[in-house]
Amino acid sequence: MNHTANHVFRPDLARCRDCGVRKFALFNNLTDEDFKLVHMPVEDIALAKRDILYNAGDLAQSIYTLRSGLIKLVHYLPDGNQRVVRLVRPGGTIGLEAIVSECFTHHAEAIQDSRLCRIPIAVIEKLDSESPRLHKQVLNRWHQAVMDSDNWLTQMSTGTARERVARLCLFLNDSETGNCQLPGREDIGAMLGITTETASRIIADFRRIELLDFQARNIFHLDVDGLRDVAGMDEDGSANQV
Amino acid sequence: MNHTANHVFRPDLARCRDCGVRKFALFNNLTDEDFKLVHMPVEDIALAKRDILYNAGDLAQSIYTLRSGLIKLVHYLPDGNQRVVRLVRPGGTIGLEAIVSECFTHHAEAIQDSRLCRIPIAVIEKLDSESPRLHKQVLNRWHQAVMDSDNWLTQMSTGTARERVARLCLFLNDSETGNCQLPGREDIGAMLGITTETASRIIADFRRIELLDFQARNIFHLDVDGLRDVAGMDEDGSANQV
C-alpha cells in the first residue's frame, strides 16, 4: 500500500536552466546569480502511478515542482473515504506548506507516472530572503494554489455529474496530443464527489455519443466543443448566459 | 444592488496595538518598531449586510482584515448562479491577491454587518521587505487561505445535504454566545451547493427535532453534540470511523 518514492540523485543545477517546464515552474525567472546562491542538492524524483509522494502529517522538509505526470492532493474524510482537493499538473508546485508549517496537510499521490524536483526548504528560505525574484514567485505560487482550489470547487464540485465529468475531461485534456488520459473510476469519483458507478455510466455514455473517442485503455480523444457544451461553457471557453 | 462601502477614516495606528482581533490577525506579531515603518493610513471600514467590499476584476490596491461580522467570497458561475467559495470570519484576511495581482479574483460581500481594516498594499510591501515577522505572517495567511479552501470543499461540498447543513451550523456557531446566526436560505444554498428549498426543509426539520433552538429571526442556539452527530463527527470533534 505505502509505496516508497524512487529517488535519483542529481547534483548539477545547470539542468534547471534547461528544464522543459521551467518557464511555468517555481524557478521560472531566476537569474544565474540567483542559482549561485543554491548550495543544497536538488533531487530528481520519479514516481510510478500510485506511489505516494507524502502523507498528511509527514514532516515537511521539501517542496516539489512537478515536471511531468499528474499528482492528486487528497483529504481523507472521517468515514474513510477520500476527497481529491485538487490536481497538480506539470509546472505546478506541491507542498508549499513546508515553508510555513512543520508538516504536510494533504496526501500527495501520483495518478500517472511522474517526475518531480525535490527542493529542500533551506534552499527556498535562502532564495526567499536573498532573491526578490524568487520571493515574488513564492507569493505567486501561493496565489496560484488558492485560485486552483477555488476553481476546483466551482468546476468539479458544482452542477450535475455529467457537467462535472465533462469539465474533468477538458481539464485533463493534453492540448499537445489532443488526448486525455482519465484516472481510474474511483479516483474520478473522489474528484467529483460522485460514485464510481455514476462516473462509469457517464463515461460510457460519452463514448456512445462520441464525445470521447477511444484510443487506448483510459485514453480518449475529445470532442472539445461537444464537451464544452455539456459542461455549460461556450465553444470559446467563456460563459454561457441562460 | 451595488451598495457602496461606508468608509470612516482612522489615522492613528496606535489602535492596532489594542485591536480586539489583533492576536488572530495579520498584524499579529508586529513590534512597535515594525509599526513605525508604516506611514500610510489604515482605514476603518464598516459594511452593512449585503454591502459589497469589492467585485471580481476590481483594481486590487488594499488587503483587508476582518474585525467583526462575516464576509462571503463568491465565484459567479457561467449560468449566473453564484457559488460561495469560502467564508471569512473575524481575524481573517481578505484580498491577499492584491499583493501579487492587478485585480481581485472574487466578489467579497458582507452577509452580516461587518467592520474591517483596509491596509494599502504599499504598507504590506514595505513591511514584507523590512519586517521578517510580517513577511512570515503573509506566508502564513496564504497558507491559511489554502487550508480554508480545502476545508470548505471537504466540509461544505461533501456528503448529504443534511450533513452539510449541520456542518455549516457548527461552522457559524459563536462559541462565545453559544448562538448561531444563519444567512439567508439562498446564501446557504450557494454555500452548500443545494437548493434554497432543501436548505429550508432541513433547517425546519432541525428545529423540529430540536437540534436548533429558535432565539430570533435566523438566530439559533445549537445542540452541538447532536449536530456533530448528524455531521458525521464525534462529540469531541474528531473523526467517526465506520
Add this chain to the structure above:
DNA sequence: CGCATCTTTGAACTGGTTCAAGATCCGTGG
C-alpha cells in the same frame, strides 16, 4: 491460464430538485 482488480450494466430505491402555492416577515406610507 487463472486469479484479482477494475469497469460496465441492470434494477430498485431515495435524496434532492422542481414547480407551484401559502405563510411569514419587514419596511413603507397612509
Add this chain to the structure above:
DNA sequence: CCACGGATCTTGAACCAGTTCAAAGATGCG
C-alpha cells in the same frame, strides 16, 4: 398604528438524477 406589498421562507407533490446493491464483462499480471 395599522394596512399594504414585496421579499423571504416554508411546505406539498411529482419527478428525476444519482445511489445502492448485485452480478456480469474486461483487463492485466504472475
